Amino acid sequence: MNSADFAGIADRLPLGRDAPSVRRRIEAMEQLLEGLFTIPGTNRRIGLDVVLDLIPVVGSTVGAAMGSWLLWEARNLGMSKWQMTRMAGNVGTDWVLGLIPWVGAIPDLFFKSNTRNLRLVRRHLDRHHPATVTLEA
Numbered sequence: 001m002n003s004a005d006f007a008g009i010a011d012r013l014p015l016g017r018d019a020p021s022v023r024r025r026i027e028a029m030e031q032l033l034e035g036l037f038t039i040p041g042t043n044r045r046i047g048l049d050v051v052l053d054l055i056p057v058v059g060s061t062v063g064a065a066m067g068s069w070l071l072w073e074a075r076n077l078g079m080s081k082w083q084m085t086r087m088a089g090n091v092g093t094d095w096v097l098g099l100i101p102w103v104g105a106i107p108d109l110f111f112k113s114n115t116r117n118l119r120l121v122r123r124h125l126d127r128h129h130p131a132t133v134t135l136e137a
């Protein structure tokens with residue numbers, strides 16, 4: 001993908017605060033952070049989060065900041081403090097594991113904090129905003 005492809009994706013993302021718009025944005029962010037590429041010969045997806053973990057300390061911090069954006073969207077959706085605490089714990093765990101130079105990318109292959117957080121947000125949206133439910137193939 002080149003920069004024009006990413007610009008096109010950004011142009012298609014909705015800016016609204018309504019639940020369907022939030023759902024599309026967080027799914028796009030999770031895809032960027034956790035599922036940008038597939039490791040050849042496997043079915044394992046990796047994204048920008050793993051790539052950033054290869055840069056000691058700074059990369060993990062940037063990845064945590066991007067993952068924290070999901071937490072911000074969760075707050076705007078009115079998710080409970082308990083759910084947001086769980087999400088913050090996921091981001092924090094991912095950040096701490098990523099602080100280990102070079103080796104920090106390995107746990108990130110298995111502990112996908114953004115996917116976990118997306119699952120929590122989807123559960124909330126499915127329960128409180130059922131019109132946003134999407135069927136996955």
